[in-house]
Amino acid sequence: MGESVRVMISEAEVTKRIEEMGREISEDYAGKQIHLICILKGGVFFMCELAKRISVPVSMDFMSVGSYGDGTTSSGVVRIVKDLDESLEGKDVLVVEDIIDSGRTLYYLLDVLKKRHPNSMKLCTLLDKPDRRVRDVRVDYVGFEIPDEFVVGYGLDYAQKYRNLPYIGIVEGVE
Numbered sequence: 001m002g003e004s005v006r007v008m009i010s011e012a013e014v015t016k017r018i019e020e021m022g023r024e025i026s027e028d029y030a031g032k033q034i035h036l037i038c039i040l041k042g043g044v045f046f047m048c049e050l051a052k053r054i055s056v057p058v059s060m061d062f063m064s065v066g067s068y069g070d071g072t073t074s075s076g077v078v079r080i081v082k083d084l085d086e087s088l089e090g091k092d093v094l095v096v097e098d099i100i101d102s103g104r105t106l107y108y109l110l111d112v113l114k115k116r117h118p119n120s121m122k123l124c125t126l127l128d129k130p131d132r133r134v135r136d137v138r139v140d141y142v143g144f145e146i147p148d149e150f151v152v153g154y155g156l157d158y159a160q161k162y163r164n165l166p167y168i169g170i171v172e173g174v175e
Contacts, residue, residue, distance in 0.1 A: 005152060005162060005169035009144055014126075014154060014167060017143045018046070021124070022053025025094065025141060033057040035091040037113070040064040040082065042098035042163070045155035046126040046143075050096065061086050065105055078108045088116040094141075098155045099127040101148075103135035110137070126154065127168065150174060 025034070033056065038047040040062050051058050064082035093113065100106055106123065113121060124141035131148045146168075152158050153165030158174065 003158065003171050003173040005165065005171055007167050008146070008149065008151060008170050009168040011166040014143070015049075018049050018126075019053050021141055021143060022050055022055075025050075025124070026053075026055040029054075029056050029092060029094075031056075032092050033059065035086075035088065035093050035118075036060045037084065037093060037095045038062045039095065039097045039109070042155040042157065043096050045163070046098055047096040050124070059086075059091075063109075065109055078105050080112070088113060088118040088121075091118050093118040093121040095121065095123050097123070097125040099129065099151070100125045100137060100139060101129040101132035103133045103137040106137045107135035127151065127156075144168070 034054065036047055036051060036058055038044055038060065041064070047060070051060065061084045062082065063080070063084050066079050066081050095110065095113065097106065110121070110123065122140040123138065125139055126143040128139055128142045128145045129148055130145060149170045150158070151168050152162035152171050153167050153169045155163050156168070157163045158171050162169070
């Protein structure tokens, strides 16, 4: 295990930005109920913290999609590992992701979800890497725009490690 983790975004910065996002989302959805869809596993840390800071009624569901394996780059093959438990028909949906880089997974996923007839659908991510984008994905709420670094913490992992870090860190010593 030759890798190490250097802090990129501190726990205090992450907390402050999630509070701001919660206020913005609450204002945008005033008078409505939001159905949050968490993309597992990484999105769960962010979604739980975000949901606590949204002042309108919230319901939640979870979906797991895979495209990475244990590597640091997307395989390009998207598969639904765990589908939603509830119908999206007529709901105001907010898809919550930990990070968006190439956009391949989200492009595919949003297409699948739109066919389920939600009233509205927006996308929220803690981290955005626009320099890596290969598919055009519109992100409505972005916590932090980051450079093309391999990051962990706050739900993001490297080979299933480091998800529990309370900050966003850069993994060093990884090929």
